[in-house]
Amino acid sequence: xxxxxxxxxxxxxxxxxxxxxxxxxxxxxxxxxxxxxxxxxxxxxxxxxxxxxxxxxxxxxxxxxxxxxxxxxxxxxxxxxxxxxxxxxxxxxxxxxxxxxxxxxxxxxxxxxxxxxxxxxxxxxxxxxxxxxxxxxxxxxxxxxxxxxxxxxxxxxxxxxxxxxxxxxxxxxxxxxx
Amino acid sequence: xxxxxxxxxxxxxxxxxxxxxxxxxxxxxxxxxxxxxxxxxxxxxxxxxxxxxxxxxxxxxxxxxxxxxxxxxxxxxxxxxxxxxxxxxxxxxxxxxxxxxxxxxxxxxxxxxxxxxxxxxxxxxxxxxxxxxxxxxxxxxxxxxxxxxxxxxxxxxxxxxxxxxx
Numbered sequence: 001x002x003x004x005x006x007x008x009x010x011x012x013x014x015x016x017x018x019x020x021x022x023x024x025x026x027x028x029x030x031x032x033x034x035x036x037x038x039x040x041x042x043x044x045x046x047x048x049x050x051x052x053x054x055x056x057x058x059x060x061x062x063x064x065x066x067x068x069x070x071x072x073x074x075x076x077x078x079x080x081x082x083x084x085x086x087x088x089x090x091x092x093x094x095x096x097x098x099x100x101x102x103x104x105x106x107x108x109x110x111x112x113x114x115x116x117x118x119x120x121x122x123x124x125x126x127x128x129x130x131x132x133x134x135x136x137x138x139x140x141x142x143x144x145x146x147x148x149x150x151x152x153x154x155x156x157x158x159x160x161x162x163x164x165x166x167x168x169x170x171x172x173x174x175x176x177x178x
Numbered sequence: 179x180x181x182x183x184x185x186x187x188x189x190x191x192x193x194x195x196x197x198x199x200x201x202x203x204x205x206x207x208x209x210x211x212x213x214x215x216x217x218x219x220x221x222x223x224x225x226x227x228x229x230x231x232x233x234x235x236x237x238x239x240x241x242x243x244x245x246x247x248x249x250x251x252x253x254x255x256x257x258x259x260x261x262x263x264x265x266x267x268x269x270x271x272x273x274x275x276x277x278x279x280x281x282x283x284x285x286x287x288x289x290x291x292x293x294x295x296x297x298x299x300x301x302x303x304x305x306x307x308x309x310x311x312x313x314x315x316x317x318x319x320x321x322x323x324x325x326x327x328x329x330x331x332x333x334x335x336x337x338x339x340x341x342x343x344x
Contacts, residue, residue, distance in 0.1 A: 088289050147311065147314060
């Protein structure tokens with residue numbers, strides 16, 4: 001029994017602790033690096049739902065999101081953006097910007113049933129966002145213009161499925177929303 | 179050659195420290211300097227960044243968006259996303275709030291909240307721009323850490339009888 005204790009005591013505890021510490025620190029560093037790249041440079045997002053058809057498929061698409069342009073206010077009408085839903089802060093949504101502050105936007109109030117359209121002016125610091133599939137999208141037509149601060153990034157590329165890999169066009173919505 | 183390696187390792191260590199600092203500030207806790215008179219007397223009213231109160235804001239609350247009435251929150255200004263405001267959270271989604279000075283009640287929409295400053299005379303807040311989306315909230319102010327005379331926790335405070343939850 002005492003021999004066992006002597007052997008345990010003879011283990012190089014100091015260097016084991018040191019190694020464990022440096023290992024943990026390395027993992028923490030990697031975690032931090034991933035966080036910074038994900039938050040400030042580029043990230044990926046999973047999308048689902050019919051609201052951006054046909055630019056983005058019904059389910060299972062993975063898109064790459066550029067975080068730099070949103071931070072530098074370099075998004076323009078026509079860009080597809082990732083944003084926080086104003087109705088539920090923990091849910092990210094993907095929409096297309098149709099108007100920046102000061103623009104007037106004309107939209108169909110109820111595209112399925114009537115032709116009535118409405119024109120609004122986007123207030124300061126807000127943007128007007130809509131899904132490409134106007135028949136199945138909860139967007140600015142429902143909740144009005146949203147503050148720019150909710151935009152987290154610009155969607156610029158489809159990553160998955162591999163067949164659909166490629167850039168996402170910035171300006172196809174105008175013709176389709178008519 | 180030796181100097182070059184030495185400099186490189188110093189640069190690497192500093193870059194790593196910055197990255198770790200940013201992560202902690204984004205995910206856990208951050209420092210902000212509060213200026214302006216809107217939150218007087220909770221925070222000092224001054225226009226200079228260096229003479230304002232330094233406060234600690236925690237970010238963990240953003241994972242679940244769990245807030246209580248009377249929390250002091252940090253949020254992006256709805257009309258200018260580069261500006262951060264500090265105000266007191268008065269009402270949460272689904273509640274009815276009575277506007278001060280009138281008998282009208284407004285319902286807070288889903289996913290929004292109502293924020294007001296402690297100094298109603300000098301504050302530009304939800305009374306002017308309406309309820310804000312919870313997604314704009316960037317953290318909850320928990321402690322004042324500077325100046326030394328005011329070090330301590332930030333209290334929750336609620337105006338009585340202005341909200342009803344139905």
